[in-house]
Amino acid sequence: MSMTAKTNLAELRSLIAPRKKNVLPCSAHASGFPRGAVSELSGPHGGGKTQLALKLIAENPRLHVAWVESELSIYPCALPQQGVALGRVLFAEAGEQALWSAHQMLRSGIFGILVLSPQRPLEQIDLRRLQLAAEQSNTSVVLLSEEPTLTGAWPIALQLEVNRSSIRRIK
């Protein structure tokens, strides 16, 4: 086989090879959630932010999910009702070690989505570290909080304010 034919074949292969999508689809948010980046869902208790995160997980059924909370309040019985199989979610009740746990989970390279609900708003440096770890593992990190952590904080790629009537994009 000539060199030209080989090159053309390689080009052809690269063209037809399936490409890794950098966005996770979610019907509730048309532009999806970025992979390898940090997104934040904020809103009051009962406003629907956890349901939005569950919708994202349900619509990406091939990905393993890590769910880290300082104090666990997620109710696992609600997950199958939202279309999420319990077997693909690893929960961690991490107390003060929520960030450490999140980093361990990202480093393992197993998870496509990591949901983090920290006890208090994260510092800028913690967010930056989280963003770097998410980028390295190509994981979509979803932060859940009552108030937006830092409006316009640069390590966060997507910030959504969620309530029952609307999903407002802050960033």
Added chain:
Amino acid sequence: MKRTERVACLLLKGKAVPILELAEACHRFSPQIAVRDKEAVFLEIGACRNLYSEQSLLMRLNVLAQRFGCFGQVGFADDAPTALALARFGVSSRDKLPLEALYDYASPFGHDDASYKKVMGLIVTMHMLGLSHLKDFAELPTKTLASRFGSHGVELSLRLHNRAPFAWPRFTPAEKVSEKAELHELSELPICTDLEPLLFVLKGLSDRTMARLRGRAQRLSTFNLTLDLEKGRREWKIELPVPQGSTAGLLPILRDRLGFDLQKKPLENTIVRVQLDVVETTPANRSQRDLFDEGGDTAEAWDALVGRLRQKLGKDSAFVANQVDEYLPERAWARALEALDRLPTELPPRPARVLRKPIPLKQDGQFLVGQKKWRVSEWHGPERIAVEWWMDPELEGFKRDYYRIVTEAGEQLWVYSAPARQGYYLHGYFD
């Protein structure tokens, strides 16, 4: 359909070769293993062709041999003597083998002085007749063999043509899995006085232990670690939070555990020997890997991660959740290491968040007052959850009427009223 025999032979070089341990680790690739004293391991791989290629087995065997501190040659053939001879003489086909390879045909699974002498005698005769390769001997007419070389020559010819196959001797691995490393001035291993060089030594021990356990389709769950010092000894019995099947999972746990202990009580003097004894094991996720499925790797990484998280955060802090058939909503799920393969329980809609302790609410007209004042616009329900006292004595019988409440701002709360107690309680959020 008749299965074709195919044999891989790993011929090891070196003096103190841990052949039995290596053979045990080879069980991972094939259930039929045989050992030639201190020299070679045979693997029957005829039935494993769909699992891995010979090329990938060659690489894996080389890595495994290195892990046990030795190196060797691998030969593949349709019978054990040819595989051994190919590995010994480093040639690719039987036709290129010298006459000296006949000895491997006479006694492939062990050294036998009597047959060695006989074969050597035959080889001298063959050289005198102008034969130099095994191919020359194989091409001689069968009828002439008895008159030229006697019964032994005929027997060798039959084996050469794979018409008199050998029964494979049984290989039984050692009862206990134990690995040790001697650390002295002549050893290649580092002098250990603190954690980092010790971890280097432990990695080697762990690699070998895990390889042997994989051969047994087991994972490590409890082990003893002994450090013999110049004066004295330190011992640990380590129960892993999650059974581990790889060094990648074990080493971070060892680092945390030993790091903490050695910081509290440093080593008094140099370590002379490190020993790792397996006390308890559990069955592995999968004994042989599917090359087209990454599931095996993910399961190992998952176990390693859960083990590390549990070591640091405490037992049951990292888990998968399983639904349980219980009436009380807080008890309707349980923490576990593995998900149960069962259909989800049919329940009315459940909130995504449930409070650990329900919060009492005061009703004030259209308002419910707790940590916050909510103006209620819709009530949905009730859903009665009740347990009679004889159904679960612990609960002493309870009745709760659950409502899904939609507030004016759109928040959805999970609230219950208990006839036994006055008022409403906030139990969760449809968050």
